[in-house]
Amino acid sequence: MNENLPSEPSFYEEKGRYRGILSWLMSTDHKRIGIMYLAALLIFFAVGVTLGLLIRLSLLSPGLILSAQRYDEAFTVHGIIQIFLFIIPGLPVAFGNFFLPILIGARDVAFPKINRLSWWLYLTGAFIVILSLAIKGHPPDTGWTFYAPYSVKSQANISLAVFGVFVLGFSSILTGINFVTTIHRLRAPGMTWFRMPLFVWTLYATGWVQMLATPVLAITLVFIILGRFFGVGFFDASKGGDPILYEHLFWIYSHPAVYIMVLPAMGVISEIMPVFSRRSIFGYHAMAFSALGIASVGYLVWGHHMFTSGMSDTARIIFSFITFLVAVPSGIKVFNWIATLYKGSIEVDSPLLFALSFIFLFSVGGLSGLIIGALATNLHLHGTYFIVGHFHYVVFGGAGFSMLAALHYWFPKMFGKMYREKPAKLGWLILFIGFNVTYFSMFVLGFQGMPRRYFDYPPQYFTGHLISTIGSWFLAAGLIIIFANLIKSLFTGAKAPDNPWGGQTLEWQIPSPPPTENFREIPVITERPYRFGRK
């Protein structure tokens, strides 16, 4: 398609106006920004995992390691970091930044300077959140949801943390605007909408959710800050306000936010499945439309977080119904991924292992979501460990595993190095086992009635907690092996070929790592992506 001479220097060797660290921080190159995001995300992920392990450890013997107050702070900070600093920005900012322009045959995003601004805002927001932990007073202790009225009354450093999340939201909105505009304006000649790789489709849907949902969170957080500083009582019943309105506003953002996490994850899986089964994706159009379907229907289901909060029966039935509806496009996707494997010539490399385990874990997470989306079972399971299990299956088993899949799939392209396959598979196996032991026991615990966020519990729950905590150690061991392998490969890995997996999308047609301008000449697209075996 386009002949890149091997002598072209990669974007790492680009000589810009700045030297050293500034050549990164001041860069508007989407690839450099993507790499920086990736590094930041993984550092925060490590911190979040450590806190998670600490929570699990504390539950073995409540009070021994963490006091009740410290425990509240630990799970709050675990949530804030994993959600707002790791998984919401997650795939779009790291892999979307790096690969979106390449996948559509562009040299950069539509607004490179705004892209850099997003990155700076992300850093600023992260810094403010961390500041809320470090300065005098308590770290936030409200849970990541900042529910009013407690978030307005709590003595902890809520305002700072909330403001940090506000800034992160701004960063997310700008990324969304940038990506959607990029997809509208910068597709290469011949790259029609239905010739776009599916990761691009999911980034497009995600971009819209980022634009249309995040501002609602922003204003909600402003209300909390105004409540704390000026006593504006929109959520204070004694001043006529209503705390349930907080829950509505919060979930109007935070439920779509789940799709911000999971849609690009689905896109990554849709890239990996065809390549490792050497078959064209099954039902390309259905995949593209189901991404849009999830994004639009997912916007209307927030009420299912509040079935027990006080809502009319009519509203509950409607929200429950739409919740079932949103499972349909997800089901279509799962069906199509499996159908892609059918009669394929499957290569079980580590990216595929992560992708397959994504499908399994996401299906468990999704189906358990239907259990709590049904009104009757929700009454029993609301606010229990069942929710925690469901959430981690979807977000860690879904978005998190897909992040690892993306990392293994695109590592050779991003860093120009190959990693060792055996440790990657071993790490995957241990992680997969550890994951299921940790979180499946939460389903059981929740079913038995163990409430979430509790610091202590009656003795009958001990076995469940013990199994879950032991699982968390395997989970951590798996992650350590995976990342040790990748980090080692960064320094000692063999040089990666341009197309190690035999992929058909544009990123595999250019050198690894890509040159600064991606393409010597903008490619002209004449066919659909994923043309395996068929000419």
Place this chain on the structure above:
Amino acid sequence: MGKMFNTISGKQIDSQGKKIGMWFFLYTEILFFGGMFLLYSVFRSKYPMDFHFAATEESIVLGSINTAILLTSSFFIALSISAIKRGEKRLSSCLQLATMVLGFAFLVIKYFEWNAKIMKGIYPDSAVLLQKSKGTILFFGLYYVMTGIHGLHVLIGIIVISFMLYWTVKEKVTRANYARLENTGLYWHFVDIVWIYLFPLFYLIT
């Protein structure tokens, strides 16, 4: 690397793309204000009479003057864009300056309105306000928050226009390249439209 900005997909400057990006940003602004309008509608349907009586506290005269000022300023910024399209740099600059002056006048009047109320002891969490009915507390809470955040947008608009003015004078914004000014105009109209909704909701509902 600054060069890259101009060479994207071989085009010189994609003003259409910039405008699309601005519209997307305005969608996010609508949702941002949407959260406030949502609270307003819930609270007003809960306390219709309290809102009715609380609104008598607002000065319809000042509100109307401010509405006229903001509408005129919107007209001026639209004219300044037309002027730059014809290459009339001086006229465009004057119109931008006039927009800024009117925006500033709006804020000054807003300041006097706020000040009058604060002098009467009506502000969030004040002893006077907490004595009043719940709907009244919410009405003034919404009033300060919504007009405050709107005022902040006016202020940001004035700052952005001052940059545009500088660039127009320095000929960075020209007949051939006025996408930035046009986007600023879009933003200013948006701020204007928000006020068009705020004015009846706080001043005219009695």
